[in-house]
């Protein structure tokens with residue numbers, strides 16, 4: 028991988044923080060799974076867009092495991108990073124980290140992989156980056 032491509036990947040790493048307020052939780056007072064998926068899709072979309080600076084669409088997501096509940100009143104950070112670059116596609120890894128508001132330290136609770144394809148105005152796949160120098 029060239030240094031320019033590495034720089035592009037580094038610059039497009041995307042971080043989003045959220046407070047787990049009651050409007051995002053389920054009847055167990057933990058973050059609703061569908062909300063977590065929506066946040067992950069959004070973070071990965073922003074990352075793929077900033078990486079390519081082109082129109083991108085989600086073509087696929089891999090299996091996503093919810094290894095720990097995320098209680099109401101915690102803070103979460105989503106970190107999205109390009110981990111694979113294809114011809115017209117790229118794969119973005121999204122991790123969700125959970126932390127207590129009043130304690131240092133955090134735990135990785137969810138990981139997912141999202142594949143995006145760059146498209147033109149006619150919705151046909153185009154190169155994800157114009158030239159990989």
Ligand SMILES: CC(=O)SCCNC(=O)CCNC(=O)[C@H](O)C(C)(C)COP(=O)(O)OP(=O)(O)OC[C@H]1O[C@@H](n2cnc3c(N)ncnc32)[C@H](O)[C@@H]1OP(=O)(O)O
Nearest residue numbers: 072083084085086087113114115116142144146150151152
């Ligand atoms: C941001 C949003 O909300 S998007 C909304 C949800 N997403 C959509 O509506 C997308 C709907 N899907 C589509 O329009 C089409 O499937 C497209 C444009 C994404 C791809 O069209 P295709 O004809 O499948 O393209 P094609 O076969 O040339 O594949 C394009 C790339 O996608 C990859 N790809 C296609 N299907 C998959 C898949 N299921 N999993 C992983 N990668 C895939 C291919 O490997 C290829 O990558 P590469 O060029 O880096 O090697």
